[in-house]
Amino acid sequence: MNAQFKRGIVELCVLSELASEDMYGYMIINNISKHLDVNENTIYPIMRRLTKEGYFTTYFQESNAGAPRKYYKITKKGFDYYLELRDAWDHFIGGVYEILNKGGKKHEDILRKFKERT
Amino acid sequence: MKTFLENLKKELEKRHFTKEDIEEILEDHQEMIEEAKNDGLSDDDLIEKFGEPSKLAEDLVGSKSSNEETEEVNTDDYKLLQSFPVLENNVDVIISLTSDDVECVAHDEETIEVFYKKVKNINDYKLNFDGKVFSLEEKKKIGLFGFKMGSGQFIVKVPKELNPNNLSIKIVSGEVALVQVNAKDVSLRAVSGNLVVRQGQYASLDMSIVSGDAKVNNVDISKDASINSVSGDITLSEVTAKNFFVKTVSGDCKGREFYPENVRLKSISGDMKITNSDQSRIVNIISKKTLSGEIRIN
Known part of the structure; x- marks a missing residue:
């Protein structure tokens, strides 16, 4: 997948994870890489950049596991940005499916239509 | 995973991250690696999850602090x-x-x-x-x-x-001034004008001046660099490269925090002086030749 496109999507996912609760770095990475084929070196730079841009703040909290963990918390600015991105994404992906579904919703559909033509 | 952190540090330094940035990024990674280990990930899993330090450092350039805006x-x-x-x-x-x-x-x-x-x-x-x-x-x-x-x-x-x-x-x-522009192969030529190059990453850099001066600051060259001068002076600061060739006739060359892996220096009557503070970074001197000038490193 195009790297820039992927980064945009991962950015939305990071925002979405933090929109629901504060999380520490490894947790965010794990939650996302469970569903998408991206690893730490894509996700961490995005977390860091969004923090620098004032979308997240960070704080430390003791853990049972050992050293204190660095938690990320979404700011008001971050939340507004998330809603904006989310809208744009819904709109975009909706449009993509409008186009794709015209050709048929399932593989069999698509294949049948194709066979009718040839 | 210790080498991962060490390599990451090197890659960040190469890209001129500030001390604070480097410290923070390394701490974050130390924490995440600990978590991953507690989670039962093997060393191989970790390599897979954390990837190449150079790629990570490259992707982090966008989040760099201050001076590099x-x-x-x-x-x-x-x-x-x-x-x-x-x-x-x-x-x-x-x-x-x-x-x-x-x-x-x-x-x-x-x-x-x-x-x-x-x-x-x-x-x-x-x-x-x-x-x-x-x-x-x-x-x-x-x-x-x-x-x-x-x-x-x-x-x-x-x-x-x-x-x-x-x-x-x-x-x-x-x-001529080239500022904050990254490029693959760069070639700059001037006769009596000056050349200034600041903040850039290139695969190769080739500069040639006759009587003008050349200044190169905060530049990383992954392969070869050469600077040719007749009577102009050359100033190099915070420069890294694989192979660096400096040639002057009567111009002087001054280097500060100049860390090519290999360097060749050649001058007729110009003096060359390179001062580096980090003695652990080895600069291989492939050849240095001068007729009446003086060449000193450190």
């Missing part, structure tokens, strides 16, 4: 000649002028913009961009000496992500 070049008293939208990166940039100054800088827009001032007749210049090659040249003039004596000033702004395959600037008596 794109500097806004003031174009207030300049006129915009033309703005070209850039659809594809890695184009070639060719600038060839006689006595005008040119400054080539990066900006945050997806356009190549050309500004000018003090230009007598802008119709004497030819500007072209076909999506693959950008060129700014002077139209051939048949005059007494083959070229005119006026001196204008140009600013060429290119997208930060443009990363030209070839970037070539040729000038006779004007000044």
